Amino acid sequence: MCAETEPTGQVAPANPRAPRNRPNRAMRPYSLGxxxxxxxxxxPVFVNRSRELTTISDKVGATRDGRATVIVLSGLGGVGKTAAVLRWAHxxxxxxxxxxLYVDLKEYRRSGGVELTEVLGGFLRVLGVREDYIPAPFPERAAMFRSRTMTKRLLVVVENADQAxxxxxxxxxxxxxxxxVTSRRKLGGLITEGAEFIDVSPLDVSDSEILLGRMLRGHCEPNERGVTDLAELCGGLPLALCVAGAQLAQRKQWSxxxxxxxxxxxxxxxxxLSPDGEDGxxxxxxxxxxxxxxxxxRTYRLLGLHPGxxxxxATAAAIVAVPAADADELIGVLLTSNLLEELGDDRYRFHDLVHLHARAVAGRDETAPAREEAVKRLIAWYARxxxxxxxxxxxxxxxxxxxFADSPDDPDFDKASAMTWFSTEQSNLLAVVHESWHHELFATVWQLCESLWAFYYNMKVYSDWLETHRLGVAAAVRCGNDIAQARMRNQFARAYIELRDFESADEQxxxxxxxxxxxxxxxxVILESRGLLYRELKRYDESEESLKRARELNRxxxxxxxxxxxxxQLGDVLVRAGRIDEGLRVLAEAMEIAEGIHDDLSAAxxxxxxxxAYHHVHRLADARSVLDSAVRTTRDHQQPVKEAQALEVLVKVAQQGNDRVLLHDSAARLVQLYEAAGSPLVAVAKGLLADESI
Structure with a gap:
């Protein structure tokens, strides 16, 4: 049997007249006694599963309530449930x-269900009941089995059960x-028997690499190039890893x-990963x-069309075109069958290989128009x-x-939950922009990009920002919408300004x-961006002129x-140009205007x-007051980049004022923010914390 896989075998055809004594482990002849x-x-090869093995032992060793211990291991087909059970059992x-006692119910499955009468007959025979004494009716066999096992200490392994x-x-x-018990389904109905439940998940990449290495001794070396990629392509599914290993073992010339x-x-x-003639x-x-x-x-295959x-x-309800309550029930069926994993907060995940399968059956079982409509519903939901x-x-x-027009069915976002949604859906949103382009929904492409500004600008997701906006510009051109094109090019340019690619910014x-x-x-808006470009180039006079013109147009x-x-922005430029007093006045006006229209982020x-500016003129108390307020606002609104900017200035204020507590607190929070963002500045912040002079 392949390492970490479940036993496979041809399901016998439905035949009510099939002989009762066909060869099977549960039907082998035994002598009485x-x-x-x-x-x-x-x-033969086994990796990890320490969590599952320990859990089985703990549950077997727990206090009994007068009945047998029942443990159900459920998970995807080929995930290694049988391997874990047999490892523990031996x-x-x-x-x-x-x-x-052992039975694989797949061998007893018929079109009308599982022939449990035959299973019980086999068990009774090996427990010493003579053939003549085994009753024919199912209820009597079940009663005899309970009676015959009442005083015995037995292990019963039941494979491939699909109903309690x-x-x-x-x-x-x-x-x-x-x-x-092993099952692809959850079998929650066994809770009435006091059953315990263990979910068996795919192996992580490290364990997948170990399993491949043990299967391929002599064929690959530890840490050989490509082993990690192969493990990831198999999605941690032991069956897939076994098939991949077998292909390498058979094709010696393959690397x-x-x-x-x-x-x-x-x-x-x-x-x-499914060779001919095998249960791949x-x-x-x-x-x-x-x-x-x-x-x-239908739900399974339509969800397979989701790009992530x-x-x-709510996304599932949109793509399947059913109310949320109905989608919840349908997803429950897929969860029970272990075809989906529940992540919490009404979020779900496909295993990578299951996702490929769901997409494949959508291509096979759904018409092209049905697939097209489902994808368009998905795109429309994300755009909204x-x-x-x-x-x-x-x-x-x-x-x-x-x-944009309001709808009573709209989700209820506040600023914090909206940023959380953007972060959670980041990879999906990128994929949906590409899907929109692929389906020639060009207006949706640039509209999505316009909306994604709120996330990209505040979170500095530059790779996604550039990738989507290349399409956004092209889509607006395709639509012949000059205003949308100007909008896209402006947002595109802002990414280039922040990345200090000033030539590309100027072109856009x-x-x-x-x-x-x-x-x-x-x-x-373009004059505003021009002003920011000139600011970064330290061409302060030109920056001032552009920003003043933009401000006048907005008035x-x-x-x-x-x-x-x-x-x-103008006040900041004036401060940088050394015109501190003038800059302070303009900044105070900006803050007053933003507060007057309740624009908290602009005020921050x-x-x-x-x-x-206050730091530059040594007004440290004033600097700390406005910066503390900015930190609170940006943190409340989940704007980590802006919070970090405020803290960076607070660090300077603390150093200038020799305020050790403020310096330590600000640096500690910066470490958290930088680590979360993967910023190289984390070493600088940690250096501040390690400085014994603090």
Whole structure:
């Protein structure tokens, strides 16, 4: 048996006249008085599973309540449930002095269900009951089995159960016995039998590499190039790892990098991990899919069209086109079948290989128009949610090109929950932009990019920012929407400014102003970005001129928010240019305007610039006051980049004022923020903490 895999075998055809004494472990002839020893051998190669093995031992050793211990190990087909059970069983054979019984219910499965009558007959024979005394009716056999096992210390292993009712008759009558059940389903109904439940998850990458190394002794070296990639492609599924290992063992001329290339194609990976004539990965998943009710099958394959492996309940409801309550029930069926994993907070995840399978059956069992409509529903849902999250973070008053109308079914975001949603859905949002482009939904592409500004700008997700906005610019051009093009080029340029690629920023702003033509709002935002570009180039006079022009346009447009933003940017430029008093005055005006329109984030940004100006003129108490306020606001609104900016100035204030407590507290929080963001500045912050002079 392949390492860490479950036994496989051809399911016998449904035939009510099939002979009763077909060869099977549970049906082997035993002499009366023999101790049944039906367990298959332990897996030849085994890795980890210490959690599962320890849990089984703990549950077996727990106080008994007068009935047998029942433990259900559930998980994906091929995840290694049987390997864990057999590993534990062979380690503890001395516990079960009167033997072990074993049955793989897959061998007894018929179109009408599982032939438990035959299973019980086999068990009774090996327990010493003569054939003539075994009753024919199922209830009588079940009663005889309980009676016959009432005083015995037995281990019963039941493989591939898919209903609780298939297990109950096979539970011995003795409280000293243990029943270990493997199933692709949760079998929650066995809770009435006092059952304990263990979820068996795929191996992590490290254990996958160890398993591959043990299977391929002589074929690969430890840490050989490609082993990690191969482990990841197999998704930690022992069955897939076994198949991959077998392919390398059979094809001596193949290297591991060659096999990695062979399995990299998502469209072919399942087939290539399912050799002809064997129960490979695809057939395991086909079996689980085939057992689902029709509505759950449709849910499974439509969810397979989701571009990411994780999704929320609301997303599932949108793509399947059912109310949330119905989606919850359908997802429950997939969870019970271990085809989905629950992450909490109404979020779910596909195993990578299961996701490939779900997408494949969608291509096979759904029509092209049905797939297209499902993907469009998904894209529309994300576009709507992103627009709502953007409004929660940046405020409804911010100018946007995309039209928007409220709906009573909209999710209820506040600023913090919107930023959390953006962070949680980051990879999905990137994928949805690409899906929108692929489906030629060009207006949706640039509208998504406009909404994603709230996340990218505040969290500095530069790689996603650049990738999406390349498409956003091209999409706006495809749509012939000059104002949208100007918007996209402006947002694109801001990423380049922050990355200090000033040449690319200048190119985007120049082309953006051409597209804007006579649109005053577009001209104002591009002038603002021009001002920031000149600021970074230390061309302060040109920066001042651009920002003043942008501020004047916003005054004419009646945008107080725009006036506040350009005012604190202008004040910052004046401070940098050495015109401190003038800069302080403009910054104070900006803060007052932002507070007047209840724009907390703009007010916080003004306070950061104001705190820096106060630091320059040694007004340390004033600096600390405005910066403390900025830290609280940015933290409350989950704006870690802006919080870090405020803390960086606070560190300077603390050093200037020799305030050791403030320096330590600010540096400690900076360490947390930098570590969360993966910033190289974490070493600098840690150095401040380690400085004994603090």
């Amino acid at each position: 023999d101790t049944p020893q039906q367990l298959p051998p332990p897996p 380690r503890h054979l001395d516990r079960f002095t009167e033997g072990q 009712a298939q297990v109950r008759p096979l539970i011995p009558g003795s409280a000293d016995s243990v029943v270990l 591991i990098p060659h096999l990695v290339r062979y399995l990299t194609d998502d469209r072919l990976r399942l087939t290539r 990965v695809r057939l395991m998943f086909d079996a689980a899919y085939g057992e689902l009710p029709d509505a759950a099958k 492996s994780q999704f929320a309940l 949610a992103a627009a709502l999250a953007d409004r929660a973070v940046m405020g409804a008053a911010r100018w946007r090109v995309a039209d 702003l120049s082309r953006g102003i051409e597209a804007a033509s006579d649109d005053m709002r577009s001209e104002a 004419r447009l009646g945008s107080e928010r725009g006036v506040a933003i350009q005012s604190y 940004k003004a306070r950061i610039a104001l705190g820096n």
